[in-house]
Amino acid sequence: MKRLILALLAAGTLATANAQEPRSILLYGDVSLHQVREASLDKNTNWMATPGVGYQFNHNWTIGGNISWGQNAHKDGASGSKTTDNMYAAGAFARYSSYIRKSEIFFWFAQYEFAYVGGYTTMDGNPATSKYNGVSTRLFPAIGVNIGRGVALNFSVGGVGYMTTKEDGATYSKNSLDFSFGNQASFGISKNFNAGHKMHAHHEPGDELHRRKIDYMEDEDDAPRPKRRQRSRDADE
Secondary structure (H helix, E strand, O other): OHHHHHHHHHHHHHHOOOOOOEEEEEEEEEEEEEEEEEOOOOOOEEEEEEEEEEEEEOOEEEEEEEEEEEEEEEEEOOOEEEEEEEEEEEEEEEEEEEEEOOOOOOOEEEEEEEEEEEEEEEOOOOEEEEEEEEEEEEEEEOOOOOOOOOEEEEEOOEEEEEEEEOOOOOOOOOEEEEEEEOOOEEEEEEEEOOOOOOOOOOOOHHHHHHHHHHHHHHHHHHHOOOOOOOOHHHOOO
């Protein structure tokens, strides 16, 4: 049991060391879900999914792009009718990340996003209405936990955002400022793939020790062997 625990710790140490390497490709996906059921039996469901890809060019900074799709659905408890606001976005992001103290397992990051947004409303299967488009910006902090081989789990509890949109046929734009700290939780997963000029080989726990042992053995093989003493002819005689 003790050997198993040590092996797991060794595997985690080797894997997390590669979780935030410079010159690596970051793939991630975030999902948020918020549901409220009122006393009148009305139900509000708000969800959002955001996959993204970026390039991490040093230990802290990553730049890339992402897309989002989400819905805000309201179901009337009395009539059963359902109204759904559909939202989509596509844009760029910049992320600054850093390990917490000297840990190589826990880290935090702050991500800034700027995106083109759009949306429309549907009601009980009727044609879409209230179509709009615009731009948005958002900043949020998050906590990450490396779980091995460049894979990390990410947790966020909201942020601050601003959005300006204009509905089809409308004269004026609609502006909104959103503070969602503590009101919206999201969960995500990310994976870093090395993309440097010198690709790192895949290592298993104990490989470094094994390699050193092999090198030591090779050094021994290459060393000149001492010559055997030759019997003197006088002794044989």
